[in-house]
Amino acid sequence: MSRYVKIEFHSAFADDSVEDDAGFVQWPGRNVVEVLKAGLEARGYEVSDPIDAQESGWELDISRNKKRFWLKVSLIASDENYLNAGHMTWSLWPDQKVFDAFLADLKAILGADGRFSRVSGFPTPA
Amino acid sequence: MRRQQRKAERLARDAEAAAHEAYGNAIRAGQDLKLESPGDVVRHGAQILQDAETRTRKAIARSTRDAKALANEALARAGQSPVLRSAAGDAAKVVGNVAGVLRGGAHTVEGLADAALFAQRLTDPLDLVRSGPAEWAPVQLVRGAANLERRGADYVKKGISDPQSVVTDARSVAGQWRRDLDPSATPPAPTFKGELQRNFEIAQNQGELAFDVGSLLVGGPGAKAVTGLERLSNVGNVEKYLAQGFSHKGAEHLATLYPASNMGSHFIPRRTRLPDFLGGGPLPKSFSDGVFNVLKPEGMSRGDLYELHYKVDPQFYGTKVIRGEGWSGKRLGLERHGPLGRLWHGSPPPLKARAAGLGASAGTAIYLSDDQEARP
Structure with missing residues (x-):
């Protein structure tokens, strides 16, 4: 049973970073997780505000029906970006079907927005 | 004072008992044991006890010497076996x-x-x-x-x-x-x-x-x-990052000191949540962001910290360096540590030094499970 998936994609999102002389004041990618947040909320999930993980990316804590999920978006280049998704519900026997359903929703959200392209890495449900 | 007194009284009773036993043994053996006063009884008993203690101490010392000799002999035999x-x-x-x-x-x-x-x-x-x-x-x-x-x-x-x-x-x-x-x-x-x-x-x-x-x-x-x-x-070593293919501005940024205020790499990931019966929330911040959980060596350049982070965190792939330029572990050809390497290199020094592996064990179930990524 897998707890995490790694999705790779190309991104046409505008660079929303903010810099000063010392470096990023706001790391890029908040606009990407905002899109994911809106899409998941429309599908009945409860989603946290974007969590700033600095150089690691932007994260979201997600839940529905007492099941918890997590995702992180890491932007590196227009042709190298990552979306990590995890099933975080604490359980001796994690519910793979619930995670598969979450991933299916995520895949649909990415597929509906043309700024995500060359998406790969979603597992084939058993 | 009272304790000393009780000790003396107990010693006297033991000595008396030892003397009586010796007297009984002497009679049975047909020996003539003259103990004419209570004082004689106690003194004789005390001597018996002292003799017994001396014999015991000698036996212990002999056993210790014998044990050491046996150990040395075993060591010499081991040395002969390749x-x-x-x-x-x-x-x-x-x-x-x-x-x-x-x-x-x-x-x-x-x-x-x-x-x-x-x-x-x-x-x-x-x-x-x-x-x-x-x-x-x-x-x-x-x-x-x-x-x-x-x-x-x-x-x-x-x-x-x-x-x-x-x-x-x-x-x-x-x-x-x-x-x-x-x-x-x-x-x-x-x-x-x-x-x-x-x-x-x-x-x-x-x-x-x-x-x-x-x-x-x-x-x-x-x-x-x-x-x-x-x-x-590598703080100040712009040449290293230029050689890696970064722009001059990007290389200069990577050669700066990794800010102490940045979050570093977390040994037990920040995304970890407690079970519902413990509240279901994140780990306590005092632990999650504390020295036993955060790997953020002092004096490290940004570029070196990213390399370390990449090697020990399977969910860190890279980041933006400056607007328009990214750092990618894959493009740099870096190799990630395996599970044991991540446990060692990814655990903060205080955790390694003080827990001597116990911290690694405690974090293993969470840390190593990050490896279980689904394959498409």
């Missing part, structure tokens, strides 16, 4: 390294293996050929920061134009280091037991070096003891 000798020698080195690491203190940069490798490079005359003048081990040591950076840069230039001067400087330090750290630099001990001890002591020094080398970053004892040798650091 298999046992090899295993015992390896064990002495491992135990010595661990002892040295614990002895050395809290700071290390890249773990025991990397620090020992650096020590070996420092004493290897071929390192200049293998690593090139900019990355030669003695030159790396003198690369420093602030106004020391200029001295370091001058030293690098001098080193390139006059390598022998750097070799001489490094040798004067490295000579003693080599004797303390390199098993081949001292003759083997005449006995197997002595050889075990020699390997243990050298391994301890190697272990402690792991902390000394790291502590050079913070001006620790290694730096203070050696004149002219500064930090082991």
Whole structure:
């Protein structure tokens, strides 16, 4: 049973970073997780505000029906970006079907927005 | 006072009992035992008890000597067996390294293996050929920061134009280091037991070096003891990142000091949530962001921290460096540590030093499960 998936994609999102002389004041990618947040909320999930993980990316804590999920978006280049998704519900026997359903929703959200392209890495449900 | 009195009373009763027993034994044996007063009884009993104690002490001492002799004999026999000798020698080195690491203190940069490798490079005359003048081990040591950076840069230039001067400087330090750290630099001990001890002591020094080398970053004892040798650091080493293909602006940014206010790499990930019966929330911040969970070595450049983070965190792939330019572990050809390497290199020094593996065990179930990524 897998707890995490790694999705790779190309991104046409505008660079929303903010810099000063010392470096990023706001790391890029908040606009990407905002899109994911809106899409998941429309599908009945409860989603946290974007969590700033600095150089690691932007994260979201997600839940529905007492099941918890997590995702992180890491932007590196227009042709190298990552979306990590995890099933975080604490359980001796994690519910793979619930995670598969979450991933299916995520895949649909990415597929509906043309700024995500060359998406790969979603597992084939058993 | 009262305790002393009770002790004396108990002794007197024991002595009396011993004397009575001796009297009974004497009668049965047909011996004539003259105990004419209560005082005689107690004195005789006390002597019996004293004699018994003396015999017991002698027996214990004899057993200890015998046990030591047996152990030495077993050690000598083990030394004659190539298999046992090899295993015992390896064990002495491992135990010595661990002892040295614990002895050395809290700071290390890249773990025991990397620090020992650096020590070996420092004493290897071929390192200049293998690593090139900019990355030669003695030159790396003198690369420093602030106004020391200029001295370091001058030293690098001098080193390139006059390598022998750097070799001489490094040798004067490295000579003693080599004797303390390199098993081949001292003759083997005449006995197997002595050889075990020699390997243990050298391994301890190697272990402690792991902390000394790291502590050079913070001006620790290694730096203070050696004149002219500064930090082991790529802070200011723009050339490294230019060589990796970054723009000048990007390379300069990667060569800056990783900010203390940034989050570093978390040994137990921040995304970890407690079970519902414990509230279901995140781990306590005091632990999650504390020194036992956050890997953020002091004095490290941004670029080096990203490399470390990539190697120990399977969910870190890279990041933006500056607007329009990214850092990718994959594109740099970096290799990630395996599970055991992540446990060692990814655990913060205080966790390693103080928990000596217990922290790694505690985090294993969460940490290693990150490896279980679904394949499409």
